């Protein structure tokens with residue numbers, strides 16, 4: 001079984017955000033949702049930083065809200081510890 005390094009962090013996401021991790025969240029630039037989650041876990045806490053690291057949201061920006069939501073979920077739970 002493949003274990004994701006981010007498995008612990010994934011537990012904090014609402015079920016709807018845990019779906020389709022290996023599919024593109026950013027379809028414009030073909031960026032996997034998991035790549036974006038990993039970027040957040042590794043310290044990217046703004047859409048700008050995610051953009052720099054993964055190129056997500058650099059198409060028409062249509063996935064910006066989803067990226068914001070992921071940041072919100074993962075970062076909130078980090079500070080709540």
Ligand code: FES
Nearest residue numbers: 026027028059061
């Ligand atoms: S899906 Fe990411 S910019 Fe369009």
